Structure formats: C-alpha cells, structure tokens
Amino acid sequence: MAERDRNRADTIRPGGVLPELVDGAAWSVGLSAAVFTRYEFALTARQLTATLVVILAACVLHAAIGRFHFLHPSRHRYASFEEVRAVSLTVCMTAVLLLAGDLLVVPRPVPASGPVVGGLIALVVMLGVRCLQRAQHERSVRPDPRVAVPVLLFGAGTAGHLLLRSLLSDRRGGYLPVGVIDDDPDKRHLRVHGVPVLGHRENIPAVLEQTGARVVIFSVSNADAALVREIRAITVAAGAEFRVVPSVSELISDDAQVTDVREVQITDLLGRRQIDTDLDSIAGYLTGKRVLVTGAGGSIGSELCRQISRYAPAELMMLDRDESALHAVQLSLDKRALLDDPSVILADLRDAAAIRAIFRARRPQVVFHAAALKHLPLLERFPGEAVKTNIWGTLTVLEAAAGVERFVNISTDKAANPCSVLGYSKRITERLTAYTAAVTGASFLSVRFGNVLGSRGSVLTAFSAQIAAGGPLVVTHPDVTRYFMTIQEAVHLVIQAAAIGFGGEALVLQMGEPVRIAEVARQMAQLAPVPVGINFSGLRPGEKLHEELFGAGEIDRRPLHPLISHVDVPGLDPAEVRFLDSHGEPAEIIAQLAGLCVARHGAGAESGAVEVHGGLR
DSSP, X not given: OHHHHHHHHHXXXXXSSOHHXXXXXXXXXXXXXXXXXXXXXXXXXXXXXXXXXXXXXXXXXXXXXXXXXXXXXXXXXXXXXXXXXHHXXXXXXXXXXXXXXXXXXXXXXXXXXXXXXXXXXXXXXXXXXXXXXXXHHHHHHSOXXXXXXXXXXXXXXXXXXXXXXXXXXXXXXXXXXXXXXXXOGGGTXXXXXXXXXXXXXXXXXXXXXXXXXXXXXXXXXXXXXXXXXXXXXXXXXXXXXXXXXXXHHHXXXXXXXXXXXXXXXXXXXXXXXXXXXXXXXXHHHHTTSEEEEETTTSHHHHXXXXXXXXXXXXXXXXXXXXXXXXXXXXXXXXXXXXXXXXXXXEOOTTOHHHHHHHHHHHOOSEEEEOOXXXXXXXXXXXXXXXXXXXXXXXXXXXHHTTTOSEXXXXXXGGGSSOOSHHHHHHXXXXXXXXXXXXXXXXXXXXXXXXXXXXXXXXXXXXXXXXXXXXXXXXESOTTOEEOEEEHHHHHHHHHHHHHHOOTTEEEEEOOOSOEXXXXXHHHHHHHSSSOOOEEEOOOOTTOOSBOOSSOTTOOOEEEEETTEEEEEOOOOOTHHXXXXXXXXXXXXXXXXXXXXXXXXXXXGGGGSXXXXXXXXX
C-alpha cells in the first residue's frame, strides 16, 4: 500500500515554475496594472519607485504568509478547493497588510485602490497559472493512445470519479477512458475529468462501436448483483470484455485504483451490497473490550476477527483447534504471524476443562461463537459428531461464558424448520443460547443466515475445484435454490446484529432473493477458461429443495434495522442434551435431535420456572 501511494504521488506531482516565482510575478503584474491604470500610465519617478517598493513588500509578505498556509508543491498535489482557499487567504492577508501600511504612510506610496485591485488581479493570475500547470501535467501523464486499451466506464459516481482520475494519471496503466455510461439522465452530456458521458446502459453496444472501446469497466462499487449481471450480459453480447472495481468492503478505506480493476468473479454476480452500519453502536460494545472468537480459523471466524480488529478492542482472542487456520488468520492481521502472540489460542471445544480454564484466565467480555461442523452430508452419516461438537461444544462455551456481557451464537438458515442433522444441531444451539439468556439475564443471542459465498467448503469452492479438474459441475437438482451472502456482508451484519439484539432472540439476516444453484453453475461455467458441462445428481438425505429463513410460527419483525429480523426462540434445558448417546445408531440419534427441536409447552425456560443446570449461573 505504501509503495503504491509513493508511486501515485510521484505520478501526480505537477512540475513547472516554482509557486514562489509565479506568485511574485502575479503580484508584480497585479500591482503594476492597478497603479498604472490609476495614474493613466503617467507616473513620476517617485511614484514609480514607491510602486516598486510596494511590489517588493507584497512579494515578501506573500512568501512569508504562504509558508504559514503551506503553499508549496508537495502540499497541494491536486487542483482542489483546499489550494484555492489557501491561495485566496494568503492573497487577502497580503492585500490587507499592504493597504494598512499604505494608509499609515504619509504621503501614500500608492493609491488605496492599488492593494485591493492589485490583489484581485494577482489572485486571478496565480490561480490561472496553477490551472494551466496542472492541465499540462495531466496531459503529460495520460496513457499513450497508441498503446493503451480504450475503455468505457459504467458509473459516474464516486467510484467512477476516483477510477477515472487514476486511469488518466497513470501513463503505464494500460487503459485510456474514452467515455462514461450512466443511467442518471441528469448526467447526460456532462464531462467527468474531461471524459464525456455518452448515454445509458442500452447505449453500450452503440457507444462501443462509436468509440472503438474494447473493454467496459463496471465502476459502481456497491451495486446490486442483478445490475452487474445485466451490464456484463450487454457487454459480452456486444463483443467487448467486462471488468469490475472491487466493492467498498474489499477496498476498505482505499480509493479505486488502476491496479484494482480485475476480471469479474462469481461473488460480483451474486452479491455486492454495502451494509448501512451504525458505527457508534458497534464501537460501544467492541471498543476497549476483551473479545473472544471461537472457530477463528474458519471463513466466518477469520472475517469476524479482521472486522472486529478495526474497532480497537482491548484484546482480540482467536480460538481454534486448527493450528494452520490460526496461523492464516493471524497472518491476515499481523504480517509477522509468529504464533507466539497470546491472541492465538489452540483449543478444542470438546475439551470442557480447557475451555473453562481459558475463560477463567482470559475473562472475555464479548464472545462470538463461530466454531461448528457444517457439512450436511457428513453429519447425516455421522450425527454423533454433530452432538459432540455443535451441541455439547456449544454448551461448554455457554457454561464457561456465564458472566460475559454479550454472547453471539452463529447459526444457519437450516435451523428454520430443520430436517437435517446440521439443521437440528444448530436449532438446538439456538435454544440452548436462549435458555442461557433467560437464566443469566445477559445478552445471549443467535444470528441466523444462509450460504456464504467463497467460504471454505461452500458450493463455489466445490464448483471451482470441479472447473479446475475439467468439469463437469455437479448440481443436486435443477430447481434447488439457496440464499447467498458475501463473507464481508454476512459478518458486517453479524456485528451489527449483535449490537441491537436482545437476549434469547435469533436475529435473521435478510439475504435478498434465493438464487438457483443451477444458475450459479451456469455463471461459473461461463467464467471458466475451458468449456465445462453441468450434471444433476439428485437431492441428498436431509437436503431441502428450498431453504427457509423463518421457522413455523416465527414472525418477520424488523424494528431496528431493515436487513435484520428479530424472532423469539424457546429455551431448552441443558439437562435434555447431556445424556444424548453420541455413539448410538445414526437413526436413533437423528430422531432424538429432531425431538429436541420441538418446543414443549411448560418445559424449562418457557414455563418461567427456570432451574440452574450444568454450572450455569
């Protein structure tokens, strides 16, 4: 990043005459014009000498005041309002001091109008010369049209402006913008950094032919996925290449640059929304707190760690049983990643004594529980493993976490009307979390969402591996649908949900419209370097044709955030899960898990007669 910033600074620094000489010459021209016209070009020797003295005084004063306002080349590398303000203030202060001195001296060296009119003329000259210098510089650093690829940009918003400026100031960038496409009728016929807005999306084929552009760069950094797919389809049909700039969540705080332009990815075609986050509420419960993330080496856990670290917690503790995954997440936060930092904790949720010792020693205040087994087909075959990790492991963490300020259990949409071992086990963890909230009175809650794009073991990972192997892509059913979110979007909403949720709730993240997996496969096949086919294998045991976000009787309430629903969860007494037989017959275990997902009236926390079990305090 630092290297790119240095290169960028070297590229955009304007050359030309030093500002001190330009400003001195401007004062000479301004004061001379003001005084000579006032005397109708009939100056005596004394008046001419006095004018020269005032010009010299103006140059000295302007240089001294300019130093105070940082008027030097490295300070103002861009033609900006900041520079106009600094130059204007310097000229005004110089003119005021000249006028005051002129009024105090008897007889006056120059007419009283001299500093005022001369200052105005000097200001116009200074700003004019600066504009000419920057225009000359911008022309000198533009990409060479003989070798650069002519491109169109779709989107004349903030990302488009930043990208255009970057493209036009990098002679080695390889792209030369020749036009902008934007659907806003108010931007029609405008010029953005000198590049014309040539029409809306329907005009893309005609504009490509008119300008000779061979590439369309999608420069709307948080557009809906449907728009990305539509513009890509229009571009490809017109015979041009399609590129994108990253979303804001990918760029974080950096501006769009030439080097950020990349090939379209499947995540761009499925979801690019920016989440409206209440940063104050997030900062309130994370900043300065000791935060523990279980499953920190996984896709969700590692992204949680990266985003939580931005809110300056007092301590971020990353717990996982996979040492390689821990190394990877630490490497993403600290390039040293020597694994000797106390923030890295190697432990297994199945080791209850170790988990209790960690909580006693480290005393976390906020816990994000993301550790779980998640592969549906494997858990159907080995339901006892789901009992030991997803259920008993979660119960171990819940019991050890008694006394924390906030506990967030990461759940899944498969917990809504569950019909699989994964769904049963996650629904049970939601109920155990709700029970703990009722017992402790603390903010113990669950967050439920669907498939995460690009997570380890996700359908995209499987499809990518199948493409690398030459295909075909294997889809269970031509009509199967799933909800999808990017990892960044999911974690952003998890952190936001934890700020606004109440104990005992399951917060359901809204994920837009469900996506047909066959369509995902088709999109990925189109992006594949070689042609691949698509085969259908049939639904697997425990697999739904269409996932649901809400279970039977759950009401979609969104009182605080438009993308987060609040549903009440009936508690489940931990005593009911302690004596599950994890080594029993799979069919028997599955039947027991299904029974525990059904809330029985009057049991445990639901009746109001809550007892303390298993060390919960």
